[in-house]
Amino acid sequence: MSLILLVTYVSAGxxxxxxxxxxxxxASLPIHLRWELYPVAHEKGRAKYGGSYLEELDWWTKPRExxxxxxxxxxxxxxxxLAGVREHNKNHWLRSFPFHFGLYLLAGLIVxxxxxxxxxxxxxxxxxxxxxxxxxxxxxxxxxGWVGLVLGLLGxxxxxxRRVFNASYREYTKKADYFNLAFFIVTFVVAVAAHGMADPxxxxxxxxxxxxxxxxxxxxxxxxxxxxxxxxxxxVAYVPLTHMSHFFTKWxxxxxxxxSDEPAQRGGKxxxxxxxxxxxxxxxxxxHIRGDGKKNWVDVATSDVVEDRQQ
Amino acid sequence: MKRVKVExxxxxxxxxxxxxxxxxxxxxxxxxxxxxxxxxxxxxDEARQKFEATLxxxxxxxxxxxxxxxxxxxxxxxxxxxxxxxxxxxxxWTFLQPLLLSMEHCAACHTCSDACHIYEASGENPIYRPAxxxxxxxxxxxxxxxxxxxxxxxxxxxxxxxxxxTVARLAELAYRCNLCRRCAQTCPIGVDNALIAHEIRKVFxxxxxxxxxxxxxxxxxKQLRTGSSTGMSAEVVKDNIEFxxxxxxxxxxxxxxxxxxxxxxxxxxxxNAGEILSWPLNPGAFAVIFESAGLSxxxxxxxxxxxxxxxxVWYDDFQFARVAIKHAEAARxxxxxxxxxxxxxxxxxxxxxxxxxxxxxxxxxxxxxCMVTFWDLISSGRIKVDPSRxxxxxxxxxxxxxxxxxxxxxxxxxxxxxIAPRFREMTPHGxxxxxxxxxxxxxxxxxxxxxxxxxxxxxxxxxxxVLNAFKDExxxxxxxxxxxxxxxxxxxxRDLLSYYDVWxxxxxxxxxxxxxxxxxxxxxxxxxxxxEWH
Ligand code: SF4
Ligand code: SF4
Numbered sequence: 117m118s119l120i121l122l123v124t125y126v127s128a129g130x131x132x133x134x135x136x137x138x139x140x141x142x143a144s145l146p147i148h149l150r151w152e153l154y155p156v157a158h159e160k161g162r163a164k165y166g167g168s169y170l171e172e173l174d175w176w177t178k179p180r181e182x183x184x185x186x187x188x189x190x191x192x193x194x195x196x197x198l199a200g201v202r203e204h205n206k207n208h209w210l211r212s213f214p215f216h217f218g219l220y221l222l223a224g225l226i227v228x229x230x231x232x233x234x235x236x237x238x239x240x241x242x243x244x245x246x247x248x249x250x251x252x253x254x255x256x257x258x259x260x261g262w263v264g265l266v267l268g269l270l271g272x273x274x275x276x277x278r279r280v281f282n283a284s285y286r287e288y289t290k291k292a293d294y295f296n297l298a299f300f301i302v303t304f305v306v307a308v309a310a311h312g313m314a315d316p317x318x319x320x321x322x323x324x325x326x327x328x329x330x331x332x333x334x335x336x337x338x339x340x341x342x343x344x345x346x347x348x349x350x351x352v353a354y355v356p357l358t359h360m361s362h363f364f365t366k367w368x369x370x371x372x373x374x375x376s377d378e379p380a381q382r383g384g385k386x387x388x389x390x391x392x393x394x395x396x397x398x399x400x401x402x403x404h405i406r407g408d409g410k411k412n413w414v415d416v417a418t419s420d421v422v423e424d425r426q427q
Numbered sequence: 428m429k430r431v432k433v434e435x436x437x438x439x440x441x442x443x444x445x446x447x448x449x450x451x452x453x454x455x456x457x458x459x460x461x462x463x464x465x466x467x468x469x470x471x472d473e474a475r476q477k478f479e480a481t482l483x484x485x486x487x488x489x490x491x492x493x494x495x496x497x498x499x500x501x502x503x504x505x506x507x508x509x510x511x512x513x514x515x516x517x518x519x520w521t522f523l524q525p526l527l528l529s530m531e532h533c534a535a536c537h538t539c540s541d542a543c544h545i546y547e548a549s550g551e552n553p554i555y556r557p558a559x560x561x562x563x564x565x566x567x568x569x570x571x572x573x574x575x576x577x578x579x580x581x582x583x584x585x586x587x588x589x590x591x592x593t594v595a596r597l598a599e600l601a602y603r604c605n606l607c608r609r610c611a612q613t614c615p616i617g618v619d620n621a622l623i624a625h626e627i628r629k630v631f632x633x634x635x636x637x638x639x640x641x642x643x644x645x646x647x648x649k650q651l652r653t654g655s656s657t658g659m660s661a662e663v664v665k666d667n668i669e670f671x672x673x674x675x676x677x678x679x680x681x682x683x684x685x686x687x688x689x690x691x692x693x694x695x696x697x698x699n700a701g702e703i704l705s706w707p708l709n710p711g712a713f714a715v716i717f718e719s720a721g722l723s724x725x726x727x728x729x730x731x732x733x734x735x736x737x738x739x740v741w742y743d744d745f746q747f748a749r750v751a752i753k754h755a756e757a758a759r760x761x762x763x764x765x766x767x768x769x770x771x772x773x774x775x776x777x778x779x780x781x782x783x784x785x786x787x788x789x790x791x792x793x794x795x796x797c798m799v800t801f802w803d804l805i806s807s808g809r810i811k812v813d814p815s816r817x818x819x820x821x822x823x824x825x826x827x828x829x830x831x832x833x834x835x836x837x838x839x840x841x842x843x844x845x846i847a848p849r850f851r852e853m854t855p856h857g858x859x860x861x862x863x864x865x866x867x868x869x870x871x872x873x874x875x876x877x878x879x880x881x882x883x884x885x886x887x888x889x890x891x892x893v894l895n896a897f898k899d900e901x902x903x904x905x906x907x908x909x910x911x912x913x914x915x916x917x918x919x920x921r922d923l924l925s926y927y928d929v930w931x932x933x934x935x936x937x938x939x940x941x942x943x944x945x946x947x948x949x950x951x952x953x954x955x956x957x958x959e960w961h
Contacts, residue, residue, distance in 0.1 A: 142528065146520040149744075150780045151622065153611055154834040154858045166858030168834025170779065173803045174765070176793045194615075204613040205538035212536065284553075287432045288535035288562060292583040358583075362532045362616045369532070369617025373525045377834075380783050382791050390784045396517040401505070402636040404648065405745050407518070417748035417785070421651045 118333035120342055123349045125328075130353035138361055142368045147389045152377045157190040157370075158182040159377075168377060176379070187375070196220070211278055215271025215300075221264030226325075228257045229318065233326035242322065254317060261311070261318050269304035272297050296358065303347040310340040321345075431553040433562045436596050437588035439481070443554055443596060446484040450550035451883060455894045456901060458927065465926060467883050468876040479595035483554065485880040487602035487639055487872055490595055499591035502635070506594045507571055509634025513626055514572050521744050526626050529618045530565055533558060539610035539620055544861045544888035545603065555884075557610035557620035560600045563587065564627055598637060601627040605866030605885060606741060607827040612858070628742040638742050642868040646738040647746040651753070655700040655734035664733050667703050668710065668726070675711035679951040683714045688761065689725035694800075695763040696724050697754060697778075699771035699914035700734035702939075706917060708957065709770060712941035716801065719950060720809040725761060732757030735774035736914075740781055741867045751782035755790040765793040767800050770939045772826030772913035773866075780833050796829070798912065801944060802838040805845055814846050816947040819906055821847040822896040824889070824920065824937075825860035826913035834858075839912060839940060846947050847908075853892045861888045863911070865919025873922075881919065882926035890923055893935060903934035906958050912940040921961075930960045 155166035160181035162168060169175050193199040198216055201209040232242045232253045242250040242257075276297040279289040311318060320341055327335035337345065355361065362369075380386040394414045398407035404421050411419075428450055431443060448461050458464050470480055479490040493499045512518040513526070539557040540546050546555045553559060566587035574580035587593070604624040611619040631637040650656045655664065668685045676683045686692065696717070702709045717724050726733055731753035739747025755778075758766050768775045779794040786792070804810045823843055829835045836857050843850040853860070863870075864886030869877075897907050909924075911917050920937040929935050936958060946955040 142524065145524040145527065146516055147784065148524045149521045149784050151522070151525055151619075152780070152832075152834075153608055153619075154831055154836070156834060159834065162834070162837075165836055166830065166834055167836045170796060170833055171799060171835055171837055173799055174793070174795070175799075198615060200613065200615040201536065201538055204541065204615075205536060208536050208538060283430060284537060285535065287430070287553075288537070288558065288585075290583060290585045291581075293535070359532050359534065362534065365528060365532060366617055368524070369528055373528070373619070374611075374617060380787070380791060382788060386784060387787050387791070391787055393520045394787075396520060398518055400512060400518060400633040400745070401508070402633050404636070404643075404743075405633055413748070416745050417752055419749075421648050421746070421749065 118335070120324075120337060120345050121328060121331075121333055121335060123346050127349035127353035131356055134353070134356035135361070135364060138356060138365065142365060142372070146393050147386065148373075150376065151373055153374045156375045156377050157187045158184065158375060160186060163190075191370070208278075211271055211274035213271070214267040215275055218264045218266070218268025218271055221260050222268060225257065225261045225264055225318070228253060228260060229322050229325040230329070232257060232322045233329055236322070236326060237330065243317075243319075257318050257322070258316070262316075265304055265308055265311075269301065269308065272300040272304060276301065292358070296360065299347075299351060299354070303344070303351050306340065306347055307344045310338070310344040313340065314338065315341070428550060428552060431559075433559065433566065434586045434588070436563050436600075437590055437593040439592045442481055442483065444483050444552055446549070446552070446880075446884070448883070450552070452548050452550055452887060452891075454887065455891055455898070457932065458890075464883070465879075468879045470875055474875050479599070481592065482596045482599040483552075483603075485877050486599065486875045487869075487877055488598055488637065489640075489874060490598060490637065493591065503589060503591055503594055505635050506630065507589065509630035510568065510572050512634060513630050514568070519626075519629075519744075522622065522626060525619060525622055529561070529620075529623055530568055532616050533561065533565065533618045534616055535562075536615065539614050539618075542610045542613040544607075544609070544864070545605065545885050548884050548887035554600065555603060557604070560597065560604070560627065561618070561620045561623040563593070563597055563600075564623055567593070597627060598631050601631065602639065602867075602869075602872075605827070605862040605864065605869060607862035607866050608831055609827070609859075609861065612831065625741070629744060632743040633745065639868060639872055639874075641872045641874070642738040642742060643746070646736070646868075646871070647743070647750060650731050650734055650736060650738075651746075651749055654730045654732075656736055656738070657700045657704050657734065659700060659703070659733075661728035661730075661733065664700065664703060665728060667707075671703070671707045671711045672714060674707070675715060678711075678955065679715055679945070681715060681719065681951065683711070683718055685710075685714050686725045687728055691762050692723045692725040693764045694722060694724040695732075695758045695761055695766045696726055696769060696797075697732065697735040697766060697774065698726075698769035699736050699774055701736070701914045701918065702769065702771075705921075706914070706939065706961070708942050708955070709914075709939045712939070712945040712955070713769060713797070715945045715948070715951060716804065716810060716941060719948065720804045722804075724767070725763070727757040727761060729753070729757040729760070735768055735771050735778070737774060737777035737782075738868060740773055740777040747777065747781070748785050751778055751785055752790065754778055755782070755786045755792055758792045759789050763792070765795050767795050767797050769797055770912040770914060770941065772828030773915060775835070776828035776832050796833075796835050796838070798829070798835055798838040798842070798940070801940065802841050805842055805944070810944070811949040812846050812944070812947045813949045814848050814947055816953055817847045817849075817908075817943060819849060819908055820897055820900050821850045821908045821910055821943070822853055822893065823850070823856065824853070824863060824893075824909060824911040824913075824916055825856055826911070826916050827860065827862050827866055829913065830860055831858045842940065842944065843910065846944060847910075851896055853896045861892060863889045863916040863919045864923065865915050870915040870918035870922075878922060878926075882923050886919060886923040889920070890927060890929075893924075893929075894933070897933065897935060901933045903932060905934055907933070907935045908943065908956070909935055909937040910940055910943055911937050925960070936960070
């Protein structure tokens with residue numbers, strides 16, 4: 117049975133490596149031209165109507181006021197409740213929200229299992245009859261786990277049904293998307309079966325979490341539980357390898373682009389980075405650029421336009 | 428309406444999608460019946476024979492048909508080479524990060540579709556979905572740039588074939604988007620379909636030399652060569668302004684003289700030169716306001732610096748940078764404290780926001796919106812106004828570049844609340860506004876039947892908004908003012924309103940903000956606004 121643990125360790129490793137490497141990949145891309153989109157949530161006092169510091173007379177002489185609370189006010193409902201989809205696409209939200217919220221709860225379940233396993237390891241029982249902490253973890257695990265599983269399963273089925281039967285969605289759905297949703301559904305169904313038939317309080321999963329933490333390779337599981345663990349582990353590794361990595365790349369979309377409104381200062385950090393990039397040599401071939409691989413951005417941008425062609 | 432799949436773009440056919448008037452979204456008022464709207468002029472047979480016209484029923488680019496299969500293959504190869512450059516840091520550091528993020532993360536949820544006025548107005552034509560062209564480009568990228576085109580790539584990213592039909596249609600399709608970014612605002616993930624359209628345009632322009640004549644050869648190239656896309660040289664523009672000054676002095680009873688090339692002035696004012704030719708009251712009104720307030724200001728007669736346009740911002744990073752540098756260079760030479768941008772949305776955004784990471788060192792001269800300057804002058808009492816002179820219904824068109832793309836939302840509203848007692852908002856407005864339909868260069872593009880497309884499709888939502896804003900006072904005897912503080916928007920609104928005869932039918936006139944301010948200035952003769960169609 118040690119094989120199951122191995123699968124989970126490897127999956128966790130793949131997950132971490134995939135997330136970190138994607139994060140590093142996007143973070144190390146060059147600074148881009150400003151391309152913000154209003155409302156910008158951190159604009160103090162202005163975010164509610166979409167205003168910016170550019171509304172100030174002589175804005176460059178005044179301190180820019182940025183509000184973290186403003187950002188959180190947008191980010192929390194956006195992350196937790198998919199506020200944007202709810203506002204702009206209610207029909208989709210009715211399917212997407214349960215799916216995503218289910219996943220959040222299942223992520224919460226993992227945390228609760230780990231906490232429970234740690235408690236047990238230090239001798240604090242986790243059960244209906246245990247002390248306050250143990251009892252709380254026991255009940256929370258039960259609620260979070262089941263609500264998460266049911267919401268996730270219903271959401272995934274609803275999304276799949278829409279992708280199969282609604283032509284507009286079907287036309288944009290790739291085979292991999294069907295596979296992804298099917299993967300979630302199968303995993304959820306196996307998990308529901310595993311805990312519906314036995315172990316409704318996820319106690320076996322908690323022992324598994326304990327084994328993982330203690331590197332106890334003697335763990336043995338029922339076939340259904342083993343299937344659940346293997347499927348869920350592979351799923352965790354798989355998600356950040358796909359476009360579903362938006363769960364964390366969204367951070368760049370918002371902070372790196374939509375809300376990235378910092379103006380360049382003479383002699384400042386941004387200017388320094390831009391000056392380096394302007395040295396890149398260009399190879400664009402159009403007649404008004406004639407990038408020969410020797411001219412850099414400054415050379416082209418400060419040269420006259422030489423052109424006499426058709427378009 | 429016929430369904431069109433993403434992969435259909437590669438399948439040769441007479442037309443990928445058809446535009447039929449009866450499919451378009453019904454308009455309000457007298458235009459509710461499609462019969463009551465003008466006919467959509469068909470493309471001529473000659474145009475269809477000569478140009479690549481298999482996308483829909485109009486043409487923005489007029490790409491000549493290749494003469495042989497070899498020529499087609501050569502063009503496809505150049506497109507592919509351009510795509511590869513687009514995804515390299517050396518050639519495209521300017522937008523690489525946003526582009527890659529948008530390439531990787533679309534969840535195909537279609538939330539963006541409902542936000543797009545073009546998609547809505549067309550009666551939900553599938554090829555006008557914001558995600559349609561993006562998905563075509565994404566599949567091409569995944570198959571040919573990122574992947575090796577194997578089966579796994581099709582399984583993960585969807586089918587697409589790269590051939591001349593795909594390339595020719597994609598080129599046109601990049602010009603069925605106003606780059607207004609309303610769709611991007613609603614994307615739950617942050618994918619930006621406007622950015623993708625912008626980047627596709629860049630592949631065609633920067634690698635293949637393909638761009639609409641109006642914005643490239645007759646636009647940015649002309650501006651860089653002669654000083655202005657209008658073709659006005661420095662002498663001509665000075666003559667024209669002198670004429671405007673005389674006219675305005677006579678009209679207002681003030682003595683107005685626009686300063687040129689004044690070293691050490693506080694402000695360099697840069698207009699969209701189209702104003703000088705088409706709406707001379709607007710630069711005239713600026714001069715009245717600035718002179719009356721006693722500002723230290725000047726205009727510049729340097730090449731490109733008397734025309735604030737920067738069309739490169741829609742299709743070409745290099746043309747964009749060249750013009751932005753000319754603007755900043757002129758300001759540096761004059762030693763001004765700041766540049767104030769006249770009523771032109773894309774000029775605002777191009778020079779203030781996008782050029783912010785292009786203009787380094789001494790070229791980084793502060794830029795300010797004229798809306799901010801105006802509000803300061805009015806709120807501080809440096810110019811005196813009598814709102815009762817503006818006692819007519821007024822609504823405001825928000826240029827996307829000013830609101831959604833740079834967050835200048837409030838000053839223009841404060842001005843209108845102060846000077847226009849019968850001001851009412853459109854629905855929706857501010858950062859949620861709809862584009863006028865002329866964004867991203869369309870306002871100046873009218874080849875073949877593109878003007879019909881602008882009026883029937885891209886401008887349709889704006890027309891609906893304008894009519895609805897005045898719906899309680901549509902009687903033509905009540906003269907109404909559509910305030911559009913942007914030269915390109917005015918160009919589109921002029922064409923849109925005249926296409927539907929809105930001035931005759933409903934008495935709705937469009938013009939800028941400066942004219943409305945001067946119309947109620949107390950030290951100016953009354954009656955500045957000219958209530959006749961122009
Ligand atoms: S671009 Fe955004 S809103 Fe549009 S389909 Fe993709 S994920 Fe959905
Ligand atoms: S940018 Fe504007 S016009 Fe273009 S697809 Fe998005 S909403 Fe439509």
